[in-house]
Amino acid sequence: MAAELAAGRPGNLTPEQEEKLRQLWNLIFQVCRVGPTAAPTATDAASTDKAEEDPKRAKKSRMSLFSRSKGKNEGSSDSGSTQAAAAAAPAGTPPVLLNLGKDGEADKYGQTKHFFETLANQTPESIRDTIWSMVKHDHPDALVLRFLRARKWDVEKALIMFVSTMNWRAQDMKVDEDIMRNGEAGAIELEKSAADPQAQKLAHDFMTQIRKGISYVHGHDKQGRPLCFVNVRLHKQGEQAEESLERYTVYLIETCRMLLQPPVDTATIVFDMTGFSMANMDYTPVKFMIKCFEANYPECLGTVLVHKAPWIFQGIWKVIRGWLDPVVANKVHFTNNATEMQEFIDLKHIPKDLEGQEDWSYKFVEPVAGENDKMKDTTTRDSLLKAREALYKAYEDATLEWIAQGGEAAAATEIKRKREELAAKLRDDYWNLDPYLRARSYYDRTGVLLPGGKLDWYPSEKKANGTATAAPTTNTAADDVD
Numbered sequence: 001m002a003a004e005l006a007a008g009r010p011g012n013l014t015p016e017q018e019e020k021l022r023q024l025w026n027l028i029f030q031v032c033r034v035g036p037t038a039a040p041t042a043t044d045a046a047s048t049d050k051a052e053e054d055p056k057r058a059k060k061s062r063m064s065l066f067s068r069s070k071g072k073n074e075g076s077s078d079s080g081s082t083q084a085a086a087a088a089a090p091a092g093t094p095p096v097l098l099n100l101g102k103d104g105e106a107d108k109y110g111q112t113k114h115f116f117e118t119l120a121n122q123t124p125e126s127i128r129d130t131i132w133s134m135v136k137h138d139h140p141d142a143l144v145l146r147f148l149r150a151r152k153w154d155v156e157k158a159l160i161m162f163v164s165t166m167n168w169r170a171q172d173m174k175v176d177e178d179i180m181r182n183g184e185a186g187a188i189e190l191e192k193s194a195a196d197p198q199a200q201k202l203a204h205d206f207m208t209q210i211r212k213g214i215s216y217v218h219g220h221d222k223q224g225r226p227l228c229f230v231n232v233r234l235h236k237q238g239e240q241a242e243e244s245l246e247r248y249t250v251y252l253i254e255t256c257r258m259l260l261q262p263p264v265d266t267a268t269i270v271f272d273m274t275g276f277s278m279a280n281m282d283y284t285p286v287k288f289m290i291k292c293f294e295a296n297y298p299e300c301l302g303t304v305l306v307h308k309a310p311w312i313f314q315g316i317w318k319v320i321r322g323w324l325d326p327v328v329a330n331k332v333h334f335t336n337n338a339t340e341m342q343e344f345i346d347l348k349h350i351p352k353d354l355e356g357q358e359d360w361s362y363k364f365v366e367p368v369a370g371e372n373d374k375m376k377d378t379t380t381r382d383s384l385l386k387a388r389e390a391l392y393k394a395y396e397d398a399t400l401e402w403i404a405q406g407g408e409a410a411a412a413t414e415i416k417r418k419r420e421e422l423a424a425k426l427r428d429d430y431w432n433l434d435p436y437l438r439a440r441s442y443y444d445r446t447g448v449l450l451p452g453g454k455l456d457w458y459p460s461e462k463k464a465n466g467t468a469t470a471a472p473t474t475n476t477a478a479d480d481v482d
Contacts (some may be wrong), residue, residue, distance in 0.1 A: 183439025
């Protein structure tokens with residue numbers, strides 16, 4: 001029997017949470033100039049004319065919507081940004097108090113600064129494009145709600161985190177345009193024939209991590225969450241370049257996102273500490289991983305299992321725990337044997353090398369010729385993207401209508417139904433587009449990730465039982481908050 005849908009997800013929001021979601025969508029649309037705010041005003045036109053003469057003025061004009069709050073000795077405080085947002089808000093939207101002068105206030109990763117830099121340096125259209133490229137097969141509300149839950153329903157902080165993440169994806173890591181588009185086959189090509197020795201080394205280091213199976217995703221836990229295994233003993237500090245470690249970390253997280261099926265929206269990480277020594281300890285990639293989950297992939301961690309940690313890890317854990325958000329730290333559990341691990345994973349799905357019953361081990365399957373041929377078909381890709389753009393627009397229009405109706409239950413019922421239908425269409429549509437945008441991975445080649453986003457984790461079970469084996473429909477626990 002499927003468990004009750006966890007709180008704070010689409011379909012299970014309190015009236016207060018739904019109002020917060022409306023407010024955040026309203027602000028996102030203001031940032032992206034979607035809806036009534038999209039039409040340029042006379043002031044915008046004048047700013048554009050002057051921007052042609054002075055590029056610095058163009059950057060400043062993009063920041064006018066969310067101007068940074070000034071201190072007490074600098075005149076106006078939060079009222080300027082609040083008034084600007086209110087003036088630009090679509091008619092009928094609930095007022096949202098903006099107080100974006102929160103630099104340094106529990107801002108562990110400097111996201112407020114990144115937020116303003118993004119508004120200054122990126123166009124509204126580019127931010128919008130990055131948002132929709134991140135949505136992929138997600139329900140758009142589910143993605144936005146991750147940021148609200150991570151910021152404890154503080155709309156302003158969620159907006160800052162959301163926009164900062166979009167900048168990180170597009171400008172810092174180039175997640176969709178580089179990492180996922182090139183994938184394993186692209187790295188192998190660079191590994192073999194790159195003219196630049198540095199690019200060749202980075203590609204080699206990237207593929208080394210994949211081929212050695214330092215980390216991989218296989219199976220699911222009792223909650224239906226994908227299991228990411230990390231074999232810590234296989235990593236040696238200094239063997240791979242830091243950039244390649246970061247690139248692979250993002251690649252693995254993004255690939256794991258492909259393996260999430262609603263209502264499951266988080267993953268479980270198993271750190272296998274068998275044979276761990278200080279030669280395996282590397283704080284730099286650990287810090288990067290923590291930052292990824294806390295700053296750019298909120299609400300993606302369900303549980304972390306640290307398995308068979310030796311006594312020397314006790315001091316290391318004290319250091320790492322100090323870096324973690326307390327909510328994330330509380331998701332970490334230590335296990336010493338398969339019996340203890342059974343609290344989280346069925347014994348039949350625990351690999352034999354961890355004293356479980358599953359006779360399976362990781363072996364990388366190299367890319368095959370032609371597996372990414374659809375990515376060369378730019379005509380079909382562009383046609384699909386154009387059709388998807390129409391779906392984005394329809395969802396945005398329906399959301400603007402939903403915002404305008406506010407909490408009027410009778411009026412909102414029909415538009416909410418329409419938004420759900422459009423979200424379902426977006427999910428199905430993504431899988432038609434996926435082969436034209438994302439290079440095939442180990443999980444595609446081995447039949448784990450099937451066309452249409454279906455999963456087949458345990459084909460041997462299916463063969464033995466003569467029936468399809470699907471992940472449990474149990475949902476992520478309600479307290480899965482990063």
